[in-house]
Amino acid sequence: MSMSDLVARKTPTHGWDWHDAYTVAHAVMGSVAVIFIAPAGILVARWMRSSPRWYKVHAWLQACFAVFMLISFGLIVVALRGPTRKKNTQLFDKNTVNRRHHKLGFAVTLAVVCQCIFGLIAHYTKAAAAKRSWMRWFHIIFGIVTMATSYAAIWDGFYEYDTTADNASRVPLAIRVIFWILFGASIVAYGGGMFLASKPKAPEATLPDTPMSEKEQSI
Numbered sequence: 026m027s028m029s030d031l032v033a034r035k036t037p038t039h040g041w042d043w044h045d046a047y048t049v050a051h052a053v054m055g056s057v058a059v060i061f062i063a064p065a066g067i068l069v070a071r072w073m074r075s076s077p078r079w080y081k082v083h084a085w086l087q088a089c090f091a092v093f094m095l096i097s098f099g100l101i102v103v104a105l106r107g108p109t110r111k112k113n114t115q116l117f118d119k120n121t122v123n124r125r126h127h128k129l130g131f132a133v134t135l136a137v138v139c140q141c142i143f144g145l146i147a148h149y150t151k152a153a154a155a156k157r158s159w160m161r162w163f164h165i166i167f168g169i170v171t172m173a174t175s176y177a178a179i180w181d182g183f184y185e186y187d188t189t190a191d192n193a194s195r196v197p198l199a200i201r202v203i204f205w206i207l208f209g210a211s212i213v214a215y216g217g218g219m220f221l222a223s224k225p226k227a228p229e230a231t232l233p234d235t236p237m238s239e240k241e242q243s244i
Contacts (some may be wrong), residue, residue, distance in 0.1 A: 042191050047104030051097050052182060055130075058093035059175040060204070062086055064211040067168065071215060080148065087144060091137050098134045126185040129178035136171040143167060176208055 066086030073079035147164040157165075183196040183204075 044104050044189075045191050045194075047100050048186060048190070051100035051104060052186065054093050054097035054100060055182070056179055056204075058090050058097065059172070059179055060207050060211075062093060063090045063172060063175070064214070066090060067172070068211075068214055084144070084148075087141060091141050094134050094137045098130065101130065124185065126178060126181045129174060129181060133171065133175045133178050136167070136174065140164070140168055140171055179204065 063086075066083050066089075069079055069086060070083045073082065143160070143164045147158065147160040150158040150160040183201060187195045
């Protein structure tokens with residue numbers, strides 16, 4: 026059975042309920058974190074390196090990213106456990122645990138926390154002059170992988186909601202389109218920063234050495 030079949034056959038069970046409310050809150054927190062906060066922190070590190078405050082701004086934004094992701098993770102745990110908090114809820118259902126979106130979400134949350142730790146280590150790791158340390162390269166590459174997985178988790182979450190919402194509602198097409206627009210904008214902005222960083226800096230202009238006139242020498 027395809028995903029489209031599951032979506033088409035989904036029927037309301039309880040209307041708008043506890044599960045749907047916490048699921049939407051989870052989606053909002055996770056989406057704000059991945060689509061807005063994390064790219065802002067990454068672009069600060071890419072575009073503001075000439076500013077002495079770039080690291081503080083980058084660190085604060087990424088810390089907010091981690092906090093939002095942890096809150097988002099907590100909200101979905103509450104949604105799956107349900108108001109009765111009994112062990113017969115979705116949280117302890119093997120089919121729920123094995124869902125792709127849940128695996129992606131857990132992996133992203135864990136990766137974000139690790140990435141914050143890697144960032145601190147990378148910042149205080151010494152390297153040769155004008156070169157990045159191996160830890161900074163690892164931090165950059167791991168961050169790109171984390172962001173790619175985060176976007177994948179959001180996109181998969183759209184289909185997850187379509188098939189599990191108790192009120193049988195679906196993620197609007199407009200939200201899916203906006204998601205791709207913002208995703209593309211972040212890629213362009215990051216790629217532009219990499220392009221500019223790769224260009225050699227022009228040497229500072231210097232005035233030619235000219236002999237001083239007798240009047241200048243007398244001053």
